[in-house]
Structures are given as C-alpha cells and as structure tokens.
Amino acid sequence: MLECKPVESLIVQNHHLAIYPDQVPTNKERYQRLVGRLIYLSHTRPDIAYAVSVVSQFMHAPSEDHMTAVMRILSYLKGAPGKGLTFKRYGHMEVKGFTDADWAGNLTDRRSTSGYFTFVAGNLVTWRSKKQNVTARSSAEAEYRGMVHGICELLWLRTLLTEVGFEPKEPMLLYCDN
Amino acid sequence: MKRIGYHQGNSDHTLFIKRKNERVTLLIIYVNDMIVTGDDVDEIKRLQECLSTKFEMKDLGGLKYFLGIEVARTKNGIYLSQ
Numbered sequence: 001m002l003e004c005k006p007v008e009s010l011i012v013q014n015h016h017l018a019i020y021p022d023q024v025p026t027n028k029e030r031y032q033r034l035v036g037r038l039i040y041l042s043h044t045r046p047d048i049a050y051a052v053s054v055v056s057q058f059m060h061a062p063s064e065d066h067m068t069a070v071m072r073i074l075s076y077l078k079g080a081p082g083k084g085l086t087f088k089r090y091g092h093m094e095v096k097g098f099t100d101a102d103w104a105g106n107l108t109d110r111r112s113t114s115g116y117f118t119f120v121a122g123n124l125v126t127w128r129s130k131k132q133n134v135t136a137r138s139s140a141e142a143e144y145r146g147m148v149h150g151i152c153e154l155l156w157l158r159t160l161l162t163e164v165g166f167e168p169k170e171p172m173l174l175y176c177d178n
Numbered sequence: 179m180k181r182i183g184y185h186q187g188n189s190d191h192t193l194f195i196k197r198k199n200e201r202v203t204l205l206i207i208y209v210n211d212m213i214v215t216g217d218d219v220d221e222i223k224r225l226q227e228c229l230s231t232k233f234e235m236k237d238l239g240g241l242k243y244f245l246g247i248e249v250a251r252t253k254n255g256i257y258l259s260q
C-alpha cells in the first residue's frame with residue numbers, strides 16, 4: 001500500500017457492493033482490522049464517513065470486491081493524508097444541522113442510507129452516515145427518517161450545551177433535502 | 179466528585195460538571211485518561227489537587243494527544259487530526 005497510486009474519490013459512484021451468494025471470500029481478520037481502523041479514523045475525518053459506513057456493512061462476510069473498496073479508501077487517504085478538523089471562533093453561537101438521504105441504496109434489502117452533520121458556533125462537531133434500519137417506501141420517507149436522526153443529534157447537542165452553560169439562544173436550524 | 183460540587187452529565191455519563199459564579203469546570207473521563215477544562219483556573223487547580231489525593235495521577239500539561247487524536251493549537255484555531 002505504501003507505493004499505491006492515490007485516487008480522487010473514496011468509492012465508486014453507484015457501486016453495487018452487496019453480499020452475493022457466489023462472492024469470493026477475502027481474509028476476514030485482515031478486513032475487520034482495516035475497517036476497524038478506518039472507523040476510528042473517521043472520528044477526525046468526516047470525508048470518509050460514507051465510504052466507511054458502506055464497507056463496515058460487510059464485516060461478517062467480506063469478499064474480494066469489498067476488500068477492493070477498502071483499498072480504494074486507503075488509496076484516497078494516501079492522496080489526502082494528515083487532514084483533520086479546525087475549531088475556531090466565528091463570533092456567534094448558532095447550532096445548525098444538515099441531513100440528506102439516498103433511496104434504496106442497498107441492493108440486498110433496499111434500505112436507504114442517510115447522513116447528517118451538525119455545526120456549533122460555525123464549527124463542524126458531529127456527523128454520521130448510516131444505513132437506515134427500516135426499508136423506506138418513498139424517497140420522502142427516507143429523507144424524513146434521515147431528518148429524525150439529525151433532529152435527535154441537535155436535541156442531544158442542546159442538552160449538552162445547556163449542561164455546560166451555553167444553552168442555544170436562537171432556535172436550532174435543520175437543513176434537509178427533499 | 180459529588181462531595182466537591184460536581185454532577186454527572188445527562189448528555190454524557192463520562193462528563194462531570196461544576197458551575198460556580200458563572201464559571202464552568204469540566205472533567206471528561208475515558209477509562210484511565212481524562213481531560214480537565216473550563217474557564218475557572220482556580221477550580222481546575224483545586225480539582226486536580228483533590229483527585230491526586232485519591233488517585234495516582236500524572237499531569238501531562240496542555241492537551242496534545244487524547245486517545246490517539248492529536249490536538250494542535252495554532253493561530254487559526256484548534257486542529258484535531260490523527
């Protein structure tokens with residue numbers, strides 16, 4: 001991997017990653033170890049959140065194709081090493097959330113994936129990409145389910161900020177896609 | 179912790195909070211690593227002294243690394259990376 005060529009994108013667009021009956025198994029321990037490290041890395045790398053959420057769906061039965069997807073993430077990281085998060089003063093204390101969802105992105109069970117990220121005082125603080133646990137029957141339903149996760153996170157942030165003495169003065173805004 | 183005026187956070191059970199005279203002191207714990215922060219310098223000192231009478235502790239100074247995450251302070255802000 002040290003000599004690998006960096007790639008621009010983390011994951012192939014419209015990838016068909018899934019668990020297939022005729023898939024070629026890969027070294028499971030190695031796969032789980034690599035993905036485990038990527039999950040920890042995603043604590044300071046919001047850019048890899050979606051790709052890591054995809055490859056972590058195959059931890060129990062990883063194939064050569066899944067391993068190729070992991071290697072692609074590593075190649076991307078090679079081209080963008082050492083990145084992180086900056087926290088600075090923007091002169092306000094606004095709390096904002098953003099959500100989005102795909103629809104039936106998972107080929108096996110037709111479940112959607114949604115994501116959110118939140119800003120406190122202009123700084124990115126939390127984010128998540130997760131396959132939904134119910135099959136949404138419309139894209140609107142998928143978006144709504146995604147918004148629920150975003151709202152839950154905002155409400156948790158409000159509780160936390162209030163506890164440490166920074167209760168949001170203005171309403172928290174949630175931006176969504178429809 | 180309760181005896182010296184801290185309460186456990188509801189939003190995060192590993193967070194202990196003390197608010198006194200418009201100032202706040204926070205203690206966050208992960209197994210055997212902890213961060214003490216806040217805007218009450220005297221209270222931070224008191225907390226450190228109190229904890230070190232109960233536990234063997236080492237003060238590693240300003241936050242540089244926590245659970246494998248590097249914390250860098252620059253003129254542009256605080257930078258987190260791994």
